[in-house]
Amino acid sequence: MNEKVISALREIYGERLKTSLEDRICYSYDATGKEFLPDAVAYPLNAEEVRRTVLLANEHRFPVVPRGAGSGFSGGSLPVRGGVVLSTERMDRILSIDTENLVAVLEPGVVTETLKEEVKKKGLFYPPDPASLKFCTIGGNLAECAGGMCAVKYGVTRDYVLGLEAVLGTGELVRTGVSTVKGVVGYDLTRMLVGSEGTLGIITRATLRLVPLPEFAATLLAFFPTNEMGAKAVAGIVEERITPCAMELMDRTAVDCVRQSADLSLPDETGCALLIEVDGQEATVAREADRVEGACRRFGALEVRRAADAAGRDKLWALRRSISPAVRKVNPVKINEDIVVPRSRLAEMFAFLSGLAERKSLKIVNFGHAGDGNIHVNVMISGKDEDERRRAEEAVEEVFRKTVELGGTISGEHGIGIAKAPYMEMEVGPLGVSVMKRLKSCFDPNGILNPGKIFLEEAAVRR
Amino acid sequence: MRDDELRALTGACAKCGTCRTVCTLYPERKAEISVARGKIALIDAALEGRDGNLDAVQEALSDCLLCGRCERACPNQVLVEEIIMKGRADVARKIGIPAWKQALFGKVMPSPRGRDAARAAASAAQKLFAKKIPTGSGLHYRFPEAFGLAGRTVPKLPARGFVESLKPGEAATGDVMLFVGCVFDHVFPKVGRASYESMKASGRSIAVFRDAACCGLPAMVSGDRESALRCAEENVRRLRAAEAEKIVFPCGSCLLMFKRNFFSLIPEKHPLREDAVRVSDRCEDYASFILETGVVSRLPDPPEGEKVGEIGYHDPCHLSGTLGKGAEAREVLEGAVGSGFAEMKGADLCCGYGGTFNVRDYDTSARIGENKVSLAAGGGTRRISTACSGCILQLRDMAARTDPSLEIVHIAELVAGALSRR
Numbered sequence A: 001m002n003e004k005v006i007s008a009l010r011e012i013y014g015e016r017l018k019t020s021l022e023d024r025i026c027y028s029y030d031a032t033g034k035e036f037l038p039d040a041v042a043y044p045l046n047a048e049e050v051r052r053t054v055l056l057a058n059e060h061r062f063p064v065v066p067r068g069a070g071s072g073f074s075g076g077s078l079p080v081r082g083g084v085v086l087s088t089e090r091m092d093r094i095l096s097i098d099t100e101n102l103v104a105v106l107e108p109g110v111v112t113e114t115l116k117e118e119v120k121k122k123g124l125f126y127p128p129d130p131a132s133l134k135f136c137t138i139g140g141n142l143a144e145c146a147g148g149m150c151a152v153k154y155g156v157t158r159d160y161v162l163g164l165e166a167v168l169g170t171g172e173l174v175r176t177g178v179s180t181v182k183g184v185v186g187y188d189l190t191r192m193l194v195g196s197e198g199t200l201g202i203i204t205r206a207t208l209r210l211v212p213l214p215e216f217a218a219t220l221l222a223f224f225p226t227n228e229m230g231a232k233a234v235a236g237i238v239e240e241r242i243t244p245c246a247m248e249l250m251d252r253t254a255v256d257c258v259r260q261s262a263d264l265s266l267p268d269e270t271g272c273a274l275l276i277e278v279d280g281q282e283a284t285v286a287r288e289a290d291r292v293e294g295a296c297r298r299f300g301a302l303e304v305r306r307a308a309d310a311a312g313r314d315k316l317w318a319l320r321r322s323i324s325p326a327v328r329k330v331n332p333v334k335i336n337e338d339i340v341v342p343r344s345r346l347a348e349m350f351a352f353l354s355g356l357a358e359r360k361s362l363k364i365v366n367f368g369h370a371g372d373g374n375i376h377v378n379v380m381i382s383g384k385d386e387d388e389r390r391r392a393e394e395a396v397e398e399v400f401r402k403t404v405e406l407g408g409t410i411s412g413e414h415g416i417g418i419a420k421a422p423y424m425e426m427e428v429g430p431l432g433v434s435v436m437k438r439l440k441s442c443f444d445p446n447g448i449l450n451p452g453k454i455f456l457e458e459a460a461v462r463r
Numbered sequence B: 001m002r003d004d005e006l007r008a009l010t011g012a013c014a015k016c017g018t019c020r021t022v023c024t025l026y027p028e029r030k031a032e033i034s035v036a037r038g039k040i041a042l043i044d045a046a047l048e049g050r051d052g053n054l055d056a057v058q059e060a061l062s063d064c065l066l067c068g069r070c071e072r073a074c075p076n077q078v079l080v081e082e083i084i085m086k087g088r089a090d091v092a093r094k095i096g097i098p099a100w101k102q103a104l105f106g107k108v109m110p111s112p113r114g115r116d117a118a119r120a121a122a123s124a125a126q127k128l129f130a131k132k133i134p135t136g137s138g139l140h141y142r143f144p145e146a147f148g149l150a151g152r153t154v155p156k157l158p159a160r161g162f163v164e165s166l167k168p169g170e171a172a173t174g175d176v177m178l179f180v181g182c183v184f185d186h187v188f189p190k191v192g193r194a195s196y197e198s199m200k201a202s203g204r205s206i207a208v209f210r211d212a213a214c215c216g217l218p219a220m221v222s223g224d225r226e227s228a229l230r231c232a233e234e235n236v237r238r239l240r241a242a243e244a245e246k247i248v249f250p251c252g253s254c255l256l257m258f259k260r261n262f263f264s265l266i267p268e269k270h271p272l273r274e275d276a277v278r279v280s281d282r283c284e285d286y287a288s289f290i291l292e293t294g295v296v297s298r299l300p301d302p303p304e305g306e307k308v309g310e311i312g313y314h315d316p317c318h319l320s321g322t323l324g325k326g327a328e329a330r331e332v333l334e335g336a337v338g339s340g341f342a343e344m345k346g347a348d349l350c351c352g353y354g355g356t357f358n359v360r361d362y363d364t365s366a367r368i369g370e371n372k373v374s375l376a377a378g379g380g381t382r383r384i385s386t387a388c389s390g391c392i393l394q395l396r397d398m399a400a401r402t403d404p405s406l407e408i409v410h411i412a413e414l415v416a417g418a419l420s421r422r
């Protein structure tokens, strides 16, 4: 980016444009740990500034990369082709919480937990709860269609979006969707933008759906000898016609990575732990918790514990949420996959994974949202051994093939970004990719928004 | 710049973003460069030679309160405080440390006589240049804006420090050693005195550590590891000779130095390592000592007149957070003032002092501090007690700015007050 562009950007942003190397380094990474330097960083305060930036980008042809909290796991916010990173962290106002219509309107930089806490004060519930909820933003959640623990019962970000305001790649400001529960006027542009990873539009405002806050919850922690047994218990619980609001599976290694700091003891033969929560009315919660406990025991649980109170529950959830970063204790480089298989095939998947780890002599740590069949398969490598890296890449490819074979999907919630671009066609086929590309060119004909993401030939780097 | 040890520490960061949620500075800056994740990326860039502008890197590293909240929240237990301090030191080694800091940390701080002289000089300057401000916690001076102290309020410096005020031979030997700390010796000798008198109520023989060097924390956080090490070595040598059973600290920051930072300065292979471990093992905070020795149980019942819930406790980041000693101070308070104590609003928020941070960016430091004090006062607290010298300096200044009737005290003053009613 030349001086002329920088000074045009400075006219929009003033002091809120940063070009020092130090500031740029601080927006060069996300939770994948990869780094790409942007040419500049700007902190927009409103849609108009975003719009002017994208217009300028069309004129001078530089990339514009929206960024929330940079907690993404597929490299979505990495400026792989340079350009300007638009950090939404200062567009962080909740504009309204409508308790009659159960709707919230907010800017994209609002942190997910902040929204959840604010609506909770009014007896309402915004369900999506990615493990990163304390820091990730609604904009990032929308752009990745983030899931979370409670997706098994409440669905994912997509299920709570009514309408959006976004700046398209052309610099046009579009308002999509509705602020009512229903609406079928034309194509569903709202859902088109959800999960588009900042490649179709930059979301500047969101209208989200809320639901009443469940009054009670009970949390159980069950230990099983193996992942397969844990997975069978998950399917068994669902067959009981209970829908817990979370069923999180953690394998032994994952639990070991976090339990010292949380002071958690385990039965010796533990190979897997299930963290299960049921919510709703007081009477039903107690009954369902008993049935969940019974089912766990029938499926071979070594021990089942219940959180005594809210503090105990918080502790268990904090433990679960810290797993993802903490598995680095196993090995410094994490190849983080995010597959989903039908719940009934989970046990089969786990059997395949343990065989794979052995066959390729790799360390694979598994945890995730077993309730909806979403497993984070983490191949942990040293990063220094070329042969190990090659084996890891082969293993990942095998995992994806197996996933598709079992009727699953290669990414449940983390998105494609740069990390999974090479594998997309495996699942959606050449026609699927081609239709997506045609859509991309409608929204962003000059390829301004977040270039180098999702599509293989554009992916600047493989993992 | 090369530092394999530092590199190993930064390597544990997963760049997840948890540090953003607890950072004291982040709400002020709303920029990634203020949080641990950003600073770690900068240190890596400097170590790998990708960023050669070390002045700019140092500037970014200095913009941190070292409150340690990120470190305690980190799912990977990344040692952020150590990383920032080591990063500052590595960079300082390349670009130097300002001459005034070198003189202060290298010459004045390690020497008890040097500090006496410095206080006398500062006291004279205060009388000449600053305006008198009476507050709930006693007389203060406010420096004029132009003085380079940006309108700070500082306590009136005493004519004599606490240690100087001891009679020759008084508190010269004992089983328990009181490490007063520079601030409680020279700036608030009343706190030094209150600590000493209340510790005597334990029935143990108390010695005051007269030739203490500065704990070294100000030098350490400024990246002057050489001076910090000199202070640490001096203290270890002198304390080893004194052979005290326990060494008690009224100041949480000094204690942090002895409990934790020592081992960064004096690593495994250092000749003083064994002595340092032995000394460190005997160090403890004032509240723990008062509890263990039963002083609290011997305190008279609080007087009837004590207003319910007027006294709060401010958690010093290092003492309550890093060293986990928040409960002990509260137990002491409940013993000393009974129902006069109540949990204060925002008790565990950082006061915003951050030592050198307060010097380099007073405006931000003051916004964080004012917010803290107003929150407490809004919740009905009239006296804020705490147990760290930096926090007391800051809270007094902040009280003077927002609500001068608010009183800031050390918990030892409340214990000594209760004892005097016996």
Ligand SMILES: Cc1cc2nc3c(=O)[nH]c(=O)nc-3n(C[C@H](O)[C@H](O)[C@H](O)COP(=O)(O)OP(=O)(O)OC[C@H]3O[C@@H](n4cnc5c(N)ncnc54)[C@H](O)[C@@H]3O)c2cc1C
Pocket (backbone or CB within 6 Å): A030, A031, A065, A066, A067, A068, A069, A070, A071, A072, A073, A075, A076, A077, A088, A108, A129, A130, A131, A132, A135, A136, A137, A138, A139, A140, A141, A142, A143, A144, A145, A146, A147, A148, A149, A197, A198, A199, A201, A202, A203, A204, A321, A324, A325, A413, A414, A450, B015, B016, B017
């Ligand atoms: C510890 C940890 C746990 C996690 N757990 C989960 C989990 O349980 N479930 C889950 O789904 N994810 C999880 N994630 C991944 C990540 O937090 C989510 O993908 C999240 O939605 C990213 O939000 P962000 O604000 O950090 O976005 P970023 O990482 O900054 O960006 C993500 C993508 O969104 C785009 N984007 C950001 N803002 C906008 C905008 N306003 N308009 C258009 N595009 C935008 C970016 O360009 C990028 O493509 C986890 C991450 C971590 C580090």
